C-alpha cells in the first residue's frame with residue numbers, strides 16, 4: 692500500500708486523514724505512529740501557510756521523504772478572527788480542547804446568534820525533497836453554538852454549527868464531517884497530486 696507521512700501529532704486530525712486517504716488507497720501515517728521520537732516543531736509563523744510549511748518542511752528534512760502538514764484553526768468574526776492560528780493553545784499551555792471551548796463561549800457570552808458567525812480554515816502543505824512546498828486552503832462556514840454538545844471529532848467541533856445544519860460538528864457523524872470540513876475542501880484540491888503519488 693502507498694504511504695504518506697502526515698506531520699501531525701493531533702489524534703483527531705490523524706484519524707480524519709486516515710479515512711480520507713484510504714479512499715485513494717494510501718496509508719496516511721501520523722507522527723504518533725512512527726517508532727522514532729520526532730521532536731515537536733515550534734509553530735512560530737504568523738499565518739497558517741507559514742506554520743504548515745514549518746511542519747511539513749521540518750519533518751521532510753528529518754526523514755528525507757514526502758510529507759504533508761495541516762495547519763488549521765477557527766476564525767470567529769466577533770473576535771476579529773481569533774483564535775485563528777492560535778486555536779490549539781487559545782486557553783494557554785498545555786493544549787486543552789475543553790479549556791479552549793470554555794474560553795470561546797465566555798468571550799461570546801453577550802454576542803447574539805446572528806453575530807456568532809465563524810469558519811474553520813485548513814491549510815495543507817506538501818513538501819517533497821528538492822521541490823518547492825505546495826499549499827492548498829479549505830474552509831467551512833458556520834456559527835458558534837450557545838453551548839457545547841456532541842462527542843465526535845475534536846477541538847472546537849462541539850461548539851461549531853456548520854452552515855446548513857442544526858447540529859454541531861461533534862453531533863454529526865464523522866462521515867458527514869469528512870464531506871463538508873475545511874480539511875476535506877483543502878484535500879479535494881490535492882486530488883490530482885494524491886492520485887499521482889507513488
Ligand SMILES: O=P(O)(O)OP(=O)(O)OP(=O)(O)OC[C@H]1O[C@@H](n2cnc3c(O)ncnc32)[C@H](O)[C@@H]1O
Nearest residue numbers: 699700701761762763764765778779845846847848
Ligand atoms: O500541529 P499539529 O501537530 O498538527 O496539531 P495541532 O492540534 O497543534 O494543530 P494546529 O497547530 O493546526 O492547531 C489547530 C487547532 O485548531 C482547532 N481545529 C482545527 N481543525 C479542527 C477541526 O476539524 N475540528 C475542531 N477543531 C479544529 C483545534 O483546536 C486544533 O488544535
Ligand SMILES: [Mg+2]
Nearest residue numbers: 701734762779
Ligand atoms: Mg500545532
